[in-house]
Amino acid sequence: MDTLRVLIVDDEDDFRETIVKRLNARKILAEGAASGILALEVLATKDFDVIVLDVKMPGMDGIETLRHIKKLKPEIEVIMLTGHASVEFGLKGMQLGAFDYVMKPAPLNELLDTIGQAYNKKRGIVL
Amino acid sequence: MERNYRKLWWQHCLAIICFSVIPLLFVNFFFYTLFDRIYTEKIKENLRSSAENQRDSIDLFFNERIAQLFTVANTNTFEELTNETYLNKVFDIMHAKSNSYMDIGIIDNEGNHVSYVGPYYSLLKAVNYKNEPWFNAVKANGIYISDIFKGYRKAPHCIIAVMVREKSTSWILRVTINLKNIDDIVQKAWLGHFSDAFLINKANQLQTRPRFGGDFLETPSLPEFTTASLNRPTYPDFSSIVVTKVERRVLHGTDAFYAATPISNTKWVLVIKESPEELLTPLQKGKYWAIFLTTLGLAIIATGAALFTNALINRIKETDRENAANADMLLQANKMIALSKMAAGIAHEVNNPLAAIAEKAGWMKDLLAEEDLAASKNFAEFDESVDKIEQHVDRARKIIHNLLGFARRMEPAKEKISVNNLLEETTGFLENEAKYVNIGFTKQYAENVPVITSDLSQIQQVVLNLLNNAIDAIDHDGTITVSTRYSEKTDEVEIAIADTGKGISENELNKIFDPFFTTKEVGKGTGLGLSISYSIIEKLGGKIRVQSKVGEGTVFTILLPKQ
Numbered sequence: 001m002d003t004l005r006v007l008i009v010d011d012e013d014d015f016r017e018t019i020v021k022r023l024n025a026r027k028i029l030a031e032g033a034a035s036g037i038l039a040l041e042v043l044a045t046k047d048f049d050v051i052v053l054d055v056k057m058p059g060m061d062g063i064e065t066l067r068h069i070k071k072l073k074p075e076i077e078v079i080m081l082t083g084h085a086s087v088e089f090g091l092k093g094m095q096l097g098a099f100d101y102v103m104k105p106a107p108l109n110e111l112l113d114t115i116g117q118a119y120n121k122k123r124g125i126v127l
Numbered sequence: 128m129e130r131n132y133r134k135l136w137w138q139h140c141l142a143i144i145c146f147s148v149i150p151l152l153f154v155n156f157f158f159y160t161l162f163d164r165i166y167t168e169k170i171k172e173n174l175r176s177s178a179e180n181q182r183d184s185i186d187l188f189f190n191e192r193i194a195q196l197f198t199v200a201n202t203n204t205f206e207e208l209t210n211e212t213y214l215n216k217v218f219d220i221m222h223a224k225s226n227s228y229m230d231i232g233i234i235d236n237e238g239n240h241v242s243y244v245g246p247y248y249s250l251l252k253a254v255n256y257k258n259e260p261w262f263n264a265v266k267a268n269g270i271y272i273s274d275i276f277k278g279y280r281k282a283p284h285c286i287i288a289v290m291v292r293e294k295s296t297s298w299i300l301r302v303t304i305n306l307k308n309i310d311d312i313v314q315k316a317w318l319g320h321f322s323d324a325f326l327i328n329k330a331n332q333l334q335t336r337p338r339f340g341g342d343f344l345e346t347p348s349l350p351e352f353t354t355a356s357l358n359r360p361t362y363p364d365f366s367s368i369v370v371t372k373v374e375r376r377v378l379h380g381t382d383a384f385y386a387a388t389p390i391s392n393t394k395w396v397l398v399i400k401e402s403p404e405e406l407l408t409p410l411q412k413g414k415y416w417a418i419f420l421t422t423l424g425l426a427i428i429a430t431g432a433a434l435f436t437n438a439l440i441n442r443i444k445e446t447d448r449e450n451a452a453n454a455d456m457l458l459q460a461n462k463m464i465a466l467s468k469m470a471a472g473i474a475h476e477v478n479n480p481l482a483a484i485a486e487k488a489g490w491m492k493d494l495l496a497e498e499d500l501a502a503s504k505n506f507a508e509f510d511e512s513v514d515k516i517e518q519h520v521d522r523a524r525k526i527i528h529n530l531l532g533f534a535r536r537m538e539p540a541k542e543k544i545s546v547n548n549l550l551e552e553t554t555g556f557l558e559n560e561a562k563y564v565n566i567g568f569t570k571q572y573a574e575n576v577p578v579i580t581s582d583l584s585q586i587q588q589v590v591l592n593l594l595n596n597a598i599d600a601i602d603h604d605g606t607i608t609v610s611t612r613y614s615e616k617t618d619e620v621e622i623a624i625a626d627t628g629k630g631i632s633e634n635e636l637n638k639i640f641d642p643f644f645t646t647k648e649v650g651k652g653t654g655l656g657l658s659i660s661y662s663i664i665e666k667l668g669g670k671i672r673v674q675s676k677v678g679e680g681t682v683f684t685i686l687l688p689k690q
Contacts, residue, residue, distance in 0.1 A: 018486035018489070025493050
């Protein structure tokens with residue numbers, strides 16, 4: 001089984017870096033990107049299984065980034081991360097092809113569960 | 128902004144009354160005046176014809192007398208009539224069918240009373256009439272009817288004299304009229320209780336006795352009902368009129384109709400006086416009826432105006448209340464929008480740092496688990512602190528979640544709730560407040576109530592609203608009973624909140640869950656509380672019911688599904 005590769009896209013440095021560290025500590029290959037544009041740049045060179053994408057970011061926002069990702073690499077599963085606690089953004093993301101949405105701040109376990117489910121879906125495993 | 132409904136009521140009411148009453152009074156006044164004029168005309172007309180009828184009767188009487196005298200004078204000779212026995216016989220015949228005459232006399236060309244039959248024989252037999260005014264008048268005209276005069280007999284009387292030419296000489300037949308005949312005719316005009324009729328001559332002297340005072344040859348004077356003046360006011364002088372005259376006059380404070388008509392034979396004038404009180408009785412009645420009907424009309428108009436205005440003012444009040452409620456709602460909605468914007472902003476700004484804190488704490492926890500820090504003497508403290516940080520982050524997260532929930536009415540949260548605890552906590556908020564108005568809480572919680580999954584804060588909001596309503600309904604001195612029950616069959620938890628308040632009428636019971644329905648004063652309640660409660664419970668998959676009896680109290684029952 002390949003290592004699960006996750007890209008965390010969030011403009012909040014402390015949050016992003018810490019979560020990357022924590023995922024890495026759980027044997028997940030995680031990387032961070034501070035903005036939508038940086039995320040697309042990283043995507044151009046690397047492949048990921050799951051992307052965790054913050055909805056609200058300066059510059060290109062999560063929804064916009066999601067569109068580009070789905071255009072670029074539609075096979076990657078995207079989990080929307082919303083600090084807005086707004087269902088609308090989550091739902092809108094799902095309409096655009098996101099796998100799920102998670103409310104910020106979410107316990108890591110919850111996020112890991114969702115990442116796991118997304119990975120399974122990508123690999124075609126139905127639980 | 129409170130309208131002055133009382134002032135509005137009066138303004139409206141008076142406007143209606145004014146606009147209805149003015150035409151009513153105008154019409155009534157117009158018709159009354161018209162009626163009055165026509166009726167008065169009619170009375171005058173009647174009076175005129177009555178006066179003329181009497182006049183004709185008097186004329187007829189005199190014409191007949193004259194005709195009879197001519198007959199007697201021309202069918203008997205002077206010789207025959209100077210014989211008093213014969214004259215007596217003739218007088219008896221004349222007198223047979225009527226008692227029009229008092230006496231009869233024959234006077235020769237020289238004025239000598241040659242024969243006489245009647246009661247004044249001794250007084251009159253020797254009289255010579257040569258120098259009397261009537262003697263010359265009859266010699267000049269051939270016929271003479273006198274005014275009332277006293278003459279030799281010193282008693283008021285009226286004579287008719289005719290002159291007869293016989294060969295070269297002439298003689299005069301004279302009779303005295305029984306005045307009762309004239310009186311009888313004139314008295315027929317005494318129609319009403321206060322009417323009067325009499326005859327006057329050219330000198331305005333009475334020729335008959337009026338009904339109310341006055342004697343022959345006096346100036347006619349008005350009947351005096353007061354003793355204020357010794358000089359009785361006189362009648363208007365009609366003695367010189369030549370045609371019938373009818374008029375209404377107020378003389379010395381007495382209002383009366385007068386009719387006067389000249390009598391052709393005698394140059395007298397018949398005067399009739401009628402009291403308007405009697406003649407105008409129907410008019411007076413009409414006046415009372417008009418006043419009565421007008422008053423009735425006014426009463427109806429006033430009542431109608433009051434009722435109509437009441438209805439209108441109530442409508443306005445209701446509209447005002449609705450407007451106030453709408454304004455309240457708008458205010459509430461604006462507040463909600465502002466609040467939800469703020470909440471969304473806070474959520475974003477606070478959630479991001481919170482997420483960072485949570486992750487940092489999580490990372491620390493990860494590290495604590497990994498390394499052999501477990502051996503450190505403060506490991507337990509670290510571990511506990513990190514746990515606490517996570518716990519409080521979670522708490523803060525919930526607060527923000529609730530804030531958004533309040534502002535946006537998001538999807539209901541799913542929490543495990545002990546209903547009994549929730550009620551205990553919620554009643555706790557209000558117990559102190561209720562104590563001041565002497566309202567006590569009775570709690571009857573069932574032991575077997577399970578933990579349910581629902582939205583705590585929303586249920587709390589509903590319960591709080593119902594409890595507040597209960598306190599409002601009781602006002603003071605009463606009991607609120609909060610009870611729970613679990614129905615295994617339907618798997619539902621039942622919360623009942625019963626008050627001993629004033630109750631809700633059946634009519635209002637149908638409407639209490641309607642938005643904007645309120646029994647509170649304008650501006651005091653939005654009428655939204657129960658409708659929001661209703662929609663919250665519906666959204667949570669539950670039901671809310673109400674039972675009430677006026678004067679006894681109200682029970683609200685909430686049924687919540689376990690899941």
